[in-house]
Amino acid sequence: MKKLLLNIFIIFLLVNSAAIAKAQLIDNSATFRKINHNSYFRFHYDNDYFTKTDEYYTQGITLDYVHPLIKKFPLAKLLWKPYKSAPQYGVTFNLFGYTPTSILSDSILYGDRPFNANISLKTFLIQVDEVRQQQISTAFSIGIMGPYALGYQIQDNIHRWLKNPLPHGWQYQTKNDIIINYQINYEKQLVSAGNNFLLNATAEGRAGTLNNKLSGGFNFMAGRFNKRFLPVSYKKRKAEYYFYAQNRVNFIGYDASMQGGLFTRKNPYTIAAGDVNRITFQADAGIIVNFKKLYLSYTQSILTKEFRTGKYHRWGGVSVGFAL
Template sequence: MQTIKIILVVLGWLIPLVGLAQRIDNTASFRQMGSDNYFRLHYDNDYFTTTDYYYTQGYNFEVVNPALRKNPLTKLLIKARASHIQYGLALEHFGFTPTTIQSDAILVGDRPFAGCILLKTFSIATDTLRRVRVSSVLSTGMIGSVAFGGEMQAAIHRLINGVEPHGWQHQIRNDVILNYNLNYEKQLYAYRNALSVSANAQAQVGTFADRLQTGFVVMAGRFDSPFGTTSTQRRLPLQLYVYAQPLVSLVGYDATLQGGLFNRTSPYVIPADQLARTTFQANYGAVLRYKKLYLEYYQSLLTREFETGKPHRWGGIKIGVSFGTFAQ
């Protein structure tokens, strides 16, 4: 059995599947809410890491409720054999800038400006016998000025007395976002309610991004198992733990760098031959759950995404409230 676990870990690193290193990933196992009915707010900003470029900020309003299984788009999701399925919707908005926002000229060799807005329909299926979680996400939305990325950044900078952003007139032009994401997580090892090690692989394709990704998650502290979320499991009223998630990706296409798939009129994009085809991302953070309250702080590190780019870091907070436990 130990040999099998070791093999699975190695395969998790060496056999990447099509996937995307998501900026805001609300379906990861270490973000389990332990409920069928909850609301959660995610907010990212590179202000947490004292930077102001590339992935500059993002937010996500997430709702999970059993009634959302009647959403017509839910029928398009893959629902693997599982002990329990959760259904949700999320509204997401995020933006990207070059290394400076004080120039009205196109900064050749730097990242393009890009704003994105998405509506995500998702499900999370947990198989408690095989210790497997399968999450699927259908993202629909727009990239471009219609997402109001420039207006959002200007409003935030006015709020914090920051510099007025310039250059958004050169942003990626309006185009449709239609993407599908499939995430598979398998628990490899667990010790009581104190330690969990799992491997994960993602598959995402569409008009927004196509990438290859694999990695694993380590959780340590005091927590309910995200792979054993049944109604009979004894729940801990107070949970406090840390996690680390290293990820390796192979990049095929990224609309925030290369422009939309259909609208090719963007004034400036990164040529395909200048993309960094392999990237490494590390997510790490701490979670506090007390009864129905969820609090999280985390930071992320991402290696350069194009030849003339550089590594980037950002941070985020998540606040959630649940309205019950898993249904029978």
């Protein structure tokens, strides 16, 4: 059985690499990241340092807090609940940073990615349909992009701490602008083999001032895990340890991290709309261990060119979570 699961995992990665295949950037609503508690805290950190690069999507920080009382938040009233089951409610703090291929120049690197940072607070819910073996998650984000998101200060302090070359060029980052975004994610079970293998179809839609896109793909889990399409309960669960992988095709309408915000037009430099790649592919793979109240994960991701003169990009991520 272990040999079969390993072979399936390797084949999936090879298919992704050949097809090639955003991990959105960090998508903690996916079934393979599920924590089966009504209340938990999770920290996730992305950095291309894990793949020995320092460019494009260079860093991401996500803090999740899930608790039933969050359903009383005003923004939670905007979230769609299509099923009868009780959803998980949560809030997420997101901080993402982007740079060009070099952070050593004090000049604009035309034809490269612009500097950008954005910070947001997201209210979300996750709801399952046990009968049809499917899941919906919806989210509403508000925030800001530009110098107010402190991208330069954060990267500068990290590089000083690591004794790496200090970043230059952030004076040309995209200007301050408002983030208002709505997101819907859907997953549907296709194949299940007990608690050892699961294959799902996935879809995602986003609309707002940060990005507009549609995505679709597949993900799978292989190892030992609990059933995914069940309402959250407080019953004791078995320890989980498994591989997961997913691939997605993204249809891009607008991306403010490259094109600048919708309300501020006088940016020092952005990617022209005609140079944005409207179709991209992403693949993610990793390992998750979920034991009693502790959650741990490690992820590697790869993304195809986001703009005409760009290139493929890879990054890694780690997560630590605690049920409360």
